[in-house]
Amino acid sequence: MTLPDPVPEATIERLPSYLRALDDLLAHGRSTASSQELADAAGIQPALLRRDLSHFGSLGTRGVGYDLTTLRAELGHHVGTEESWPLVIVGAGNLGSALARQFSRPPFRVVAIVDSDERLHGQRRGGVLVSPQRELGRLVAQTGAVIGVIAVTAEAAQDVCDGLVAAGLHSLLSFAPVGLHVPADVHLRRVDLAQELSVLAYHESHRRTEGHPGDQRPEAVR
Amino acid sequence: MTLPDPVPEATIERLPSYLRALDDLLAHGRSTASSQELADAAGIQPALLRRDLSHFGSLGTRGVGYDLTTLRAELGHHVGTEESWPLVIVGAGNLGSALARQFSRPPFRVVAIVDSDERLHGQRRGGVLVSPQRELGRLVAQTGAVIGVIAVTAEAAQDVCDGLVAAGLHSLLSFAPVGLHVPADVHLRRVDLAQELSVLAYHESHRRTEGHPGDQRPEAVR
């Protein structure tokens, strides 16, 4: 109705970069910018930025560029930066603890942390109490958490995932190094740190072996 | 020479999943498996797994499947799991500290951690001393680190990145929420935690708004 076509996933993934670029330019006192300038700030090609923005309507002015304040508001509205997103983190180990602090800034806030290790219960992580894992359902209902973060071992991950889905969550971010199964209406994203390192190791293994000098990619990465 | 075509990046990114699937099946006492079984274990389509493996030669046997030990050895060789990869981590904050522990398992090992905050110098993170950031070059040379991990603020990231490149590293993993610029022969991968959450927030924002029931994706995620 409001949007003509379904915004491509690849575009959605770039919106945070665009918001950062907009904030940067606004902080420098700019009020308008061309796709060229915005793309430079975001580290991509101008044509791609224009195509991405076009999915949200005609936000620019031909011959002029984009009004930064208007664009910022429009994109922010779509990403939901105006709202505040309550998170629940499962796992208060090294990673979970770091995430508890990392994720405690607008538009996100950590409203609950649970762990199966009862020695951690009652401790705080970034100001939030660690609760027993069996209270997960009650906590989600009570706090209204809408995004679940899975920071537990590969073995425990599927159970935790099922628990979060059963608690009514539809958006999950997993750091566990396993493929998780979720119902079709649940959005699951994975961050696999070991995988990232492995990809680098792969390329490093092949640097001298098959590294034709000059067949690499362009300079900027997002 | 040895490999006919350049292995697609997407394939390389799936190799860690395949290694995990292989280890799982081997741990269950299996010695052979079909692409169907392997794909199930990795959470993908059989055809995709066959296509991926085909880039490394004819590793299976028609009518039978794949020999798990052989395949494990072959893939491990390509990913470089036989070697041990020394990492240097820049930034000993919440995230850097968690990563120092997270990344201290084969085939990776943390050989150095640096931070610009001198109050952290001399402390330990997962058994490794935190050193002054200005010693980065010397430490890389001394320890032979080949992969650099950037766990600093967005503002400091480009400087740190330049420092790691100047120190001779060609493989970098950045957790800073900015687009970094590197020379063409450097492999840079980014993990943007805020971006992951933002994508979930985007979908959550649109769950009721435009959520046609039934236009979602299949069940497994890798």
Add this chain to the structure above:
DNA sequence: GCGTGTGAACACCTTCACAGCA
């Protein structure tokens, strides 16, 4: 017969290049 390996079709994403509007 069975399951791999792969040509061909398909889907998605990015880049090019330019028409069209301020």
Add this chain to the structure above:
DNA sequence: TGCTGTGAAGGTGTTCACACGC
């Protein structure tokens, strides 16, 4: 004239479906 918005082309990745070899 200058820059957006976009049709068309190009590229990359995935799925289909079947010929081929064990």
